[in-house]
Amino acid sequence: MKKTFIALAVVFTAFVFGQTISVYQSRVDLVSATNINNFLSEFEALGVKTTGSTANANTLAWLKNKYSEFGYSASSIQEQSWTQSGYTSKNLIVTKIGTGSNASKFIIVCGHFDTIVGRGTNDNGSGVALILELARILATVPTDYSIKFINFSGEEQGLLGSRAYVAGTLVPSLANTAFILNIDEIGGVTTKANTTVTCESDQTSAGGTANNAPSLAITTNLATYIRNYSSLQTTMSYAYASDYMPFEQKGYVITGLFETNETPHKHSSTDLKSNMDPAYVTNITRGVVGAMQHFAGASTDPTPLSTVSANISERVSLYPNPAQDNVNVGVDAKYFKVFISDLTGKRVLQSENQQNIDISALTNGAYILTTQIGNESVSKKLIVRK
Numbered sequence: 001m002k003k004t005f006i007a008l009a010v011v012f013t014a015f016v017f018g019q020t021i022s023v024y025q026s027r028v029d030l031v032s033a034t035n036i037n038n039f040l041s042e043f044e045a046l047g048v049k050t051t052g053s054t055a056n057a058n059t060l061a062w063l064k065n066k067y068s069e070f071g072y073s074a075s076s077i078q079e080q081s082w083t084q085s086g087y088t089s090k091n092l093i094v095t096k097i098g099t100g101s102n103a104s105k106f107i108i109v110c111g112h113f114d115t116i117v118g119r120g121t122n123d124n125g126s127g128v129a130l131i132l133e134l135a136r137i138l139a140t141v142p143t144d145y146s147i148k149f150i151n152f153s154g155e156e157q158g159l160l161g162s163r164a165y166v167a168g169t170l171v172p173s174l175a176n177t178a179f180i181l182n183i184d185e186i187g188g189v190t191t192k193a194n195t196t197v198t199c200e201s202d203q204t205s206a207g208g209t210a211n212n213a214p215s216l217a218i219t220t221n222l223a224t225y226i227r228n229y230s231s232l233q234t235t236m237s238y239a240y241a242s243d244y245m246p247f248e249q250k251g252y253v254i255t256g257l258f259e260t261n262e263t264p265h266k267h268s269s270t271d272l273k274s275n276m277d278p279a280y281v282t283n284i285t286r287g288v289v290g291a292m293q294h295f296a297g298a299s300t301d302p303t304p305l306s307t308v309s310a311n312i313s314e315r316v317s318l319y320p321n322p323a324q325d326n327v328n329v330g331v332d333a334k335y336f337k338v339f340i341s342d343l344t345g346k347r348v349l350q351s352e353n354q355q356n357i358d359i360s361a362l363t364n365g366a367y368i369l370t371t372q373i374g375n376e377s378v379s380k381k382l383i384v385r386k
């Protein structure tokens with residue numbers, strides 16, 4: 001009996017550790033409780049961020065500044081202005097371009113930054129803090145997929161910002177989007193033990209039912225990764241009443257996170273850091289940093305981006321960059337293909353075996369230029385500036 005038990009124990013241990021990747025774990029360990037605390041305090045100090053208010057605009061500027069500090073270039077940070085139902089505000093969209101063959105496919109991580117009545121440190125400063133810390137840690141990590149970090153406004157008036165986004169021109173197509181992960185209200189309750197996070201899948205038929213099964217699969221994996229990379233338990237539930245719903249209604253695959261101990265302070269002046277559990281936010285962030293590396297195909301090379309020696313990446317150079325009417329793809333191969341996509345993943349140009357490419361038809365902005373040599377491909381950011 002004892003021998004059998006030991007053998008089983010070994011198998012079980014191997015199984016558990018098989019779920020984590022040590023390089024990913026080392027990046028999970030970069031999640032800083034101090035950062036999460038500071039993000040929450042700074043968010044709270046920005047006041048009541050009602051959609052359209054000065055405090056709301058100041059929060060958007062604060063967010064932009066954070067992404068810049070993390071190393072995201074001006075061309076990868078977009079503001080989207082919108083007017084809906086008598087409200088005018090802005091969403092903030094930050095695009096991290098993937099470096100692999102799935103670079104034209106996006107994972108969207110989103111959460112609203114507007115609040116109502118109170119300062120909203122839990123609803124949704126907690127989601128904002130997680131997204132900032134995730135974006136900070138992934139900034140220098142090459143990923144196969146592209147990622148968009150989106151901070152929506154107008155959520156509290158009826159998902160106005162996310163509705164404007166899915167109705168607009170900046171959203172990647174269904175085919176170019178892997179899934180949407182929405183983070184809304186993950187602060188927990190200070191008087192309770194916050195040991196479980198709720199993972200939400202699509203259980204409605206509003207956007208057709210074809211997206212329900214993939215949503216459940218993603219959500220199940222998300223829950224597994226969270227358990228593996230944090231000390232939390234998970235519980236499964238359904239998605240409702242937050243910024244993933246406009247995506248769901250268009251057929252996108254969605255998933256979401258929500259606190260299991262639900263705060264009694266939401267939408268009131270007492271939605272403050274003192275009434276929530278910042279350590280819980282840190283713990284959930286650890287789980288999401290682990291999960292997102294698996295989902296996005298993060299590099300397993302432990303060295304930072306500046307010293308990553310991906311062979312194909314070194315074989316391809318772009319110049320000039322920024323470029324005006326022509327860009328040169330320096331490549332040591334006779335047969336290769338070049339695809340250029342915009343930041344929604346839409347292909348705008350392609351060519352074959354051509355080092356000098358006419359891009360005079362492209363308007364100003366950031367693009368993804370993918371060079372394919374044989375079975376390998378590498379994507380790089382191309383800036384067009386006339």
Ligand SMILES: [Zn+2]
Pocket residue numbers: 112123124155184185
């Ligand atoms: Zn919320």
